[in-house]
Amino acid sequence: MIRTFLGAAVFAALGFLGLSSAALAQDVTLTSRDGGITLHGTLLGFDGEFYRVDTPYGPLVLDGQGVRCTGAGCPDLADYVAEFTFAGAPALGEVLLPALVEAYATRRGLLLRRVVSSDSDFRIDLLDEATRQPLARIGFRISSTAEGFADLIAEEADIVMAMREVRPHEARLAAEAGLGDLADPARARIVALDALVPVTARGNPVTAMTVPELAAYLTGETTDWGPQAAPVSLHLPDDHNGLAQVISDQLLHGQALKPASARHLRDADLVDRVAADPLALGVTRLSELGNAVPIALTGGCGMALPLDRRTLKTGDYPFSAPLLLYTSSQKLPLFAREFLAFLSTPAAQVVIRKAGFVDRGREVIALNDQGLRLANALRGADGGAPLNEVQSMLNDLNGAQRLTYAFRFRPGAEVLDVHSAGDLADLARALESGVFDGRELILVGFAEGGADWQTAQRASLKRAEQMRALVLRAAFAADKSRFRLRVAGYGPAMPMACDDTDWGTRVNRRVEVWLR
Template identity: 40%
Template sequence: MRAFVKTVVLGCLAAVFFTEVMAQDVTLSSPDGAVAVEGNLLTYDGQFYRVDTIYGVLTVDGSGVICAGPGCPDLEAHVAQLLIGGDTTVGVSLLPALLEGFSAQEGLTATQIGEGISFQYLLSDTATNAQIARVQFDLSTSSAGFEALIDGQAELILSNREVTPNENERAQAEGVGDLDDPRRSRVLALDALVPIVAEDNHQEEISVADLRRIHAGAVDNWDDVGGGDLPLSLHVLAPEQREGLQFASVRADDVEVHANSRDLVARVARDPLALGLGRLSQVAGGRILRLTGSCGFSFAPDQSAVKSEDYPFVAPYYVYTPGYRLPRFARDFLKYLDSEDAQQVVSEAGFGDQRLTEIPLSRQGDRFANAIAQAGDEIELEELQRMVGYLTGARRLSLTFRFRRGSTDLDAQSRANARVLAQYMDAGRFDGVELAFVGFSDGEGPADGNRRIALRRANAVQNGVLDLLETTDRSRLDLGVEAFGEALPMACDDSDLGRQINRRVELWVRPLQR
């Protein structure tokens, strides 16, 4: 009896669009008949029953019970179902490719029915033609996706922003779970907001400060940002595409709004007086301006800069799932998203992937040159020499950890980076090398204090990653923690954005010294 009771997990879970089985009476009994649970069947995922009983909603392992009653599903003909909602950009252009890649790996045939933003995929066994799963896409916006997840109308949603505190509070109140939990969210792909002009526009670069002035309505002529005396027309994404991102607020009067980045780029490409802020994954036909800062820094949205969040306007796409158990098919698909094969699909689709890459010290020349040029009175040559000496012979990794604005908590991409790093460590990727967590800060306040703050953050990130390990024998790891405070800025300290970029923990790896 106790063994059976252990298969029952109590929880206050919201009803979900998970199966077409209508709520009907069922009785789930232990094989010896000693224990029975009666109620209305809410869902069956091929492995677990969810039943609304007088005790609340119970989740019961189907392998330990016998089902009787008109509501019992046909176990032989069961088809797993998954409803996906949220953002259209990756929902249309990326997730179908990932689903097809997963199907091929699993020996399944994926057939798309319909198109646009509402369509289905039927997955069937390639050998037997038996239907295995049905995946329904009902895409719209990130906000609508969170509403669907909270209301039990979706099991997986795609978002171009993090969950808001209000949305997360509602999710917990409705039994969906803590969506800030790393187990509930992951970064699906990386993108970036980039300034775009037509090919025959002669502008080569633009400062972050000037972009802000343009979006605030303070600039309407190219002459004010280093160009000719010509009118400047601003093009922006629709509000739902700017949620939670830089330049979410636009106060300029004469603005042309576009439903998606492809439409924006196509329009800007035809107008030499136009400027748009679009997504890096959808810039075909336009030309990207280099970003500059008032203190001499410049930024190009190359792959390594986007992965490491060194580029100022990185815009990740996220996947969120509820706190209750998804069908095995869906769980296997989520595991596939972390694989090298899936990350290759992400890259081929034009997005930034999560694969770990190394950046040799020889490619850090511009950063070190800026460190010397921007060193304040408190950063002495001895400290710069100490930093160069420590990093010599090491290679920087693309995973970088940054923090929420005005907080010591990691931002969403960095929490995803922690999970990715833990998976690499579990796989033995860092056996036989030294992995160093190196902290940096902005330049506000005394240099000694900034170095101490950066060191605390580096230790906190290391401890947070270690807490995520599942199989690693920690005695195999050779970890280091160091900090250089404000000695290696990535951006100007004259804005909140610049200071946020500078507050970071980098990963460096070097061969062990025997």
């Protein structure tokens, strides 16, 4: 029977890459290594590891190591070449991912060959150093985030390079095409972190502004530089640039950007124009500051929003622009899966930093290095947590260090946002590999202000307990006797932003990870 297929058969209706459409239409015969079982069918795909075959029993997925393939449609295993294509945002495709592919090839002792088709399309071949035979062909289609999702849905690409999260209509079309639920956080992977930054030219006297003031410029409600009444020359990303959509989502609650603005398809062009004009104002990415000068942001209540490597990793800076890869539920070639796994390694984080982005590497932050946070705690004591509760929190966390993991849920949902989902996966891997053996991890919940202290404290504790359950479930292979995981909740005791906005509430409502 098929269930005795040497334990090598894995049954699922999954799609595979790596064969031309001409090869996919041919019949094959798969025989178990001991010759006891034979299965006839039409080969639907082969990824270098698994066969997918249409049989009288329906589509079956069979482990290639457990069977022998005969017939005209069988791939040549010795000459198999993994093929997969990235499509979407230039921020990922022009420099960052090719640099990561090069690092991965070096790690495996492979040679690279770049084949350019046009200004926006190229391919990187990875070759065996001894035989010069290709092992993988990795395509890149540089366009925009929206076009990357369109290419995935049209089966013209396998992985989307995105500067924003998938839109509901894109997820719906993908589901209708049999690609699974792209809105599932498991389908997204953060490669690097970036942020939205308002910029101007050197010499402009404006060095800081509130978020509402910036929003007024972006919508055209304000057109002059303050008292001097000099007109603002506004520069923004083009609508085809995924950054424009991120700006609208995060800074304008979905409102449209000012239609009369000077728009730029490339971020580098935007910052060059801003840097050359003392009256210019623009919004770009932290990784693309160029010669422009960043403007510091504050909340409407005057609370500063510091932007640095650590505040991006912890999500304490609210206007992040992570660079994402989206994959469908269809199975990628083994080579592609191994490359995606490489992106989480320390070696990949070094490449990401050298490319000018903020990496995902775990860091620790001592309590005495958190001066602004502590100042916010004391400043908010009258309107937030009582001073004695702030003191109790500081005593409880004394001697502990904050990790750059932080967890936040999507608004109105019990699902982690994409940044937090990545942190959860990283923390689970660390627990399973014994990184925190013999240590105590504290999941510390915080809440926004507005409610009475006791209500906010209970809500923050409940959120921390919820995260403990998620962490233990994710780290299912960890030896839980080798570390301690406890929870605490301190309500609004350490605010990171003003509570008078949705984004401020989102930043403050969090679960941090502390290590003792």
